Amino acid sequence: MTTYAIAHTVPDDCDYLTAGKRYRVEYPWNAWSFVTIDDEGDKIICSWRGCASLNGGDWTRIEIEGDDE
Numbered sequence: 369m370t371t372y373a374i375a376h377t378v379p380d381d382c383d384y385l386t387a388g389k390r391y392r393v394e395y396p397w398n399a400w401s402f403v404t405i406d407d408e409g410d411k412i413i414c415s416w417r418g419c420a421s422l423n424g425g426d427w428t429r430i431e432i433e434g435d436d437e
Contacts (some may be wrong), residue, residue: 373427384408
């Protein structure tokens with residue numbers, strides 16, 4: 369099973385994330401956050417709720433069974 373994070377809205381001044389894009393969760397950082405790869409190819413740590421990269425916005429978590437993308 370592969371876990372993804374989706375930000376439905378992204379701040380206007382954020383050029384490293386795309387609204388609506390599926391970001392693969394590389395691994396959980398702790399119970400509240402995760403590591404993913406942004407649009408520039410950098411690893412970033414994001415919070416599921418109240419994420420600083422989203423100006424306090426939340427990520428939606430989806431899990432896809434059998435997806436090895």
